[in-house]
Amino acid sequence: MLKNVVKDKYERPILSLRITITNRCNENCIYCHHDGMDSSKDEMTPDEMYTISKIAKKIGVRKIRLSGGDPLVRKDIVEIVEKIASIGFKDISLTTNGVLLKKYAQDLKDAGLNRVNVSLDTLNRDTYKYLTNMDYLNEVKSGILKAVEVGLYPVKINMVIMKDVNVHEIKEMFEFCKEHGIILQLIELIESENCDDDEFSAEHHYPLDSIEKELADIADKVHERKFMQGRKKYYIGDGEIEIVKPVDNAKFCASCSRLRITPDGKIKPCLLRNDNLVELISHIREGKSEKELEEIFLNGINKREPFNKEN
Ligand code: SAM
Secondary structure, eight states: OOOSOOBOTTSOBOOEEEEEOOSOOSOOOTTOOOTTOOSOOOOOOHHHHHHHHHHHHHTTOOEEEEESSOGGGSTTHHHHHHHHHTTOOSEEEEEEOSTTHHHHHHHHHHHTOOEEEEEOOOSOHHHHHHHHSSOOHHHHHHHHHHHHHHTOSSEEEEEEEOTTTTGGGHHHHHHHHHHHTOEEEEEEOOOOTTSSSHHHHHHHOOOTHHHHHHHHHHOSEEEEETTTTTEEEEEETTEEEEEEOOSOSHHHHHTOOEEEEOTTSEEESOTTOSSSOEEOHHHHHTTOOHHHHHHHHHHHHHTOOOSSOOO
């Protein structure tokens, strides 16, 4: 039973908030969908993010996720986490490419970050360079190990699966994860018009259904995560693998419990739409009261519609 939680008009509770804290990134991934990003150069300050998180907490949000761009390119990332953590959330997590993780892991842990997802599609240096246009594989690996060492838990690796690129590396990546107590998340490549190379996703898309079947056969236990869009988690020996399927479907929408904030401080009621954003940051900058800001938040929630509805 969920207490003190605001629900939208489709009875979906709002349990988590993803704040995209910057558009800037220090990698240039060939397949990136630039999800959550926009074209603005404006960024929110740590105090502004604190205010937003405080209102979120008031309306019942339990979890905060920070994303980007890459959140670690913000020099004030530790201060951002510290301010948000002081409010008292059940969970604060961050998604990063890991390039700067070694430098920040301990300070982030001390600031109150609970856990981290690190994007890593390959353990092969040439493939890494091809995918990211950068040569940071060693930095990312040592960042991941540092995150484990300082006790960010769980550490998850986000591996986007691509035909003829890294499908054959899943086993090796799973072994790496098991060795270090990391959860492996396999992500289905999403076609994206924002992608720099629009041929890429068509050519390399690999449906995860066949992989799921194999995992189901060998798993000791399978768990379906209700408020995480019904994602399945497979327990295999002492390892864990989660499957992240494309979001453009009714099942994803029916269990969506997440509200989003764009880098320039707008409420984004739906991951798949940009035409119903609700202005927030200018109201904070004008000095609106907490009560007024709460109303704006509720207005954003009121605009939530499942993008895909069940038949
Ligand atoms: N820079 C951070 C990072 O690398 O994790 C956060 C932003 S990144 C856009 C967030 C996640 O989206 C990463 O795990 C990335 O692999 C995934 N992603 C990006 N483009 C994708 C696509 N076309 N299909 C599936 N996942 C994608």
